[in-house]
Amino acid sequence: MSRFRKGAGSTEQHPPGRAVAPASQGTAPCSLLRSLERLLLPAECLLCRGLLPSAHADRLVCDVCRHRWRAVRPPWCPRCSQPEPLFGRCRLCASWPGALVRVRSAVWLDDAARTAVHALKYDGLPRLADELAAVTARLVPGPESPAVLVPIPLGPRRLRARGYNQSERLAAALARRWHRPLDATLLARTRDTASQTALTPAARVANVAGAFRAGPLTPGHGPGVNPPAPRLVLVDDVLTTGATLAEAARALEQGGARVIEAVTFGRAIIPDFS
Ligand SMILES: [Zn+2]
Ligand SMILES: [Zn+2]
Numbered sequence: 545m546s547r548f549r550k551g552a553g554s555t556e557q558h559p560p561g562r563a564v565a566p567a568s569q570g571t572a573p574c575s576l577l578r579s580l581e582r583l584l585l586p587a588e589c590l591l592c593r594g595l596l597p598s599a600h601a602d603r604l605v606c607d608v609c610r611h612r613w614r615a616v617r618p619p620w621c622p623r624c625s626q627p628e629p630l631f632g633r634c635r636l637c638a639s640w641p642g643a644l645v646r647v648r649s650a651v652w653l654d655d656a657a658r659t660a661v662h663a664l665k666y667d668g669l670p671r672l673a674d675e676l677a678a679v680t681a682r683l684v685p686g687p688e689s690p691a692v693l694v695p696i697p698l699g700p701r702r703l704r705a706r707g708y709n710q711s712e713r714l715a716a717a718l719a720r721r722w723h724r725p726l727d728a729t730l731l732a733r734t735r736d737t738a739s740q741t742a743l744t745p746a747a748r749v750a751n752v753a754g755a756f757r758a759g760p761l762t763p764g765h766g767p768g769v770n771p772p773a774p775r776l777v778l779v780d781d782v783l784t785t786g787a788t789l790a791e792a793a794r795a796l797e798q799g800g801a802r803v804i805e806a807v808t809f810g811r812a813i814i815p816d817f818s
Contacts, residue, residue, distance in 0.1 A: 587601045587602075587603075589603075589604070589605055589606035589608075589609055590604045590605055590659075590660070590663055590669070590672070591605055591606075591609040591656060591659050591660060592606060592608065592609050594606050594608065603675065604663075604669065604671065604672050604675055605660060605672075605675050609656055609660075610675075610679065612656040613650075613651040613652075613656055613657050613660075613679060614651055614652045614654065614657075615650065615651055615652075615683050616648070616649045616650065616651060616652060616683075616811050621634035621636065621637060622646075623637045623640075623645065623646060623647070624636050624637035624640070624647045624786060625647060625648050625649065625811075636785065636786055637786065639790070640786065640790045640793065641790060641793050641794045641797045641804075642797070643793060643796070643797040643801055643802055643803060643804045644789070644790060644793035644797075644804045644805075644806065645803060645804065645805060646805045646806075647783065647786065647789060647805065647806040647807070647808075648684045648805075648806075648807050648808075649684075649783050649807070649808045649809070649810060649811035650676075650679055650680040650682075650683040650684055650807075650808070650809050650810070651679065651683070651809065651810055651811070652810070652811055652813055653782055653810035653811055653812045653813065654813070657809075657810050658810070660672060660675075660676060661676075661781050661782055661809065661810050664676065664710045664713070664714075664781060665706070665710045665781065666706075668706075668707070670708050670710065670713045673710065673713035673714045673716070673717045674717045676714060676717075676781075676809045677714055677717030677718045677720075677721055677809075678717075678721070679809070680714075680718060680807065680809050681718060681721040681722060684807050686721075686722035686723075686724065687722070687724060687775055687777045687805055688775065689724070689774075690773075690774035690775070691724050691774050691775045691776070691777050691805075692724065692725050692726070692727050692730070692774045692775075692776055692777065693715045693718060693719045693722075693724055693725070693726045693727070693777045693779055694715070694726075694727055694728070694730045694731050694776050694777065694778050694779065694792075694796070695709060695711040695712040695714070695715035695716075695726070695728055695731075695778075695779045695780075696711045696731070696778060696779065696780040696788060696789070696792055697709065697711075697712075697728070697731055697732055697733045697756070698711075698733065699733045699735065699736030699737060699755075700733070700736065701736045702736060709728075710781050711779055711780045711781055712726075712728050714779055714780075714781055714809060715728070715779035718779060718807070724777070729759050730758060730759045730761065730776065730796070730799075731756055731757070731758060731759065731778075731792055731795065731796060732756065732757050732759060733755055733756060733757075734754060734755055734756065734757050735755055737751050737752055737755050738751055740752070740784065740787070740788065745785045745787070745814075748784070748785050748787040748788075749785075749787045749790075749791075751787070752787055752788050752791040753791065754791075755791060756791055756792045756794075756795035756796075757795055758795045758796045758798065758799025758800075758801070759799075760799075761796075761799050761800045761801060773801070773802055773803070775803040775804065775805055776796055776801050776803070776804045776805070777804075777805045777806065777807060778792055778793065778796075778804065778805070778806035778807070779806070779807055779808070780806070780808045781808060781809055781810060782808055782809065782810040782811070782812060783806075783808040783810070783811050783812065784811075784812040784814065785814065789806045789808075793806070
């Protein structure tokens with residue numbers, strides 16, 4: 545038996561594995577339980593179920609699995625970092641709003657990375673955000689200062705069901721590592737949207753059209769101000785076609801933002817766009 549088993553005190557389904565407290569419930573009994581588990585049971589890697597060395601018992605993912613994640617590397621489109629097209633201009637970012645100047649992703653979303661994102665999103669493992677942020681911060685240079693990190697918000701229905709926003713967790717962990725502030729109030733969802741997973745690229749654009757609203761930007765975000773406006777850095781767990789990031793950036797641009805970047809942990813492999 546290992547620590548990987550259904551989470552004590554949680555109503556969400558976890559992958560087989562160690563008990564994980566719900567995001568907002570770091571209560572003393574849970575901490576006590578976790579400490580007891582640490583003493584009594586060895587920890588397993590969330591992805592491969594291999595035993596973690598005791599020095600890394602607090603981790604969720606072992607070094608072997610981390611090294612399986614394939615970094616997204618150049619040559620790429622300098623704007624969206626999709627692999628360079630064989631001919632012509634990059635189609636992925638051609639219709640993005642002008643303010644969205646740079647998008648980077650840490651790793652390709654193959655099976656190993658997809659399992660981690662799935663656990664972060666659907667299995668109530670928000671603590672995994674810190675591990676994904678560590679990899680992201682190692683592979684993606686932090687934004688130039690001044691910059692403010694802005695997580696992609698969830699719709700209210702999904703937020704209620706999940707109990708936390710995985711992109712906000714990732715953004716908070718990145719903000720700590722990059723020493724940049726986070727503002728989760730700058731962007732809101734105007735409505736719940738269907739999952740993008742099974743949609744075609746065109747349907748993805750339609751699905752998120754008008755789905756975001758920019759909150760009040762501080763005067764520093766406007767044009768011609770001094771000191772310069774901070775760049776806004778959107779944070780999401782995964783980029784597929786970029787439709788969600790582009791629509792969020794469009795809302796921020798309409799709200800007065802002039803320079804927007806984005807970073808995601810994973811990037812789906814879509815041959816049509818390479
Ligand atoms: Zn592993
Ligand atoms: Zn591009």
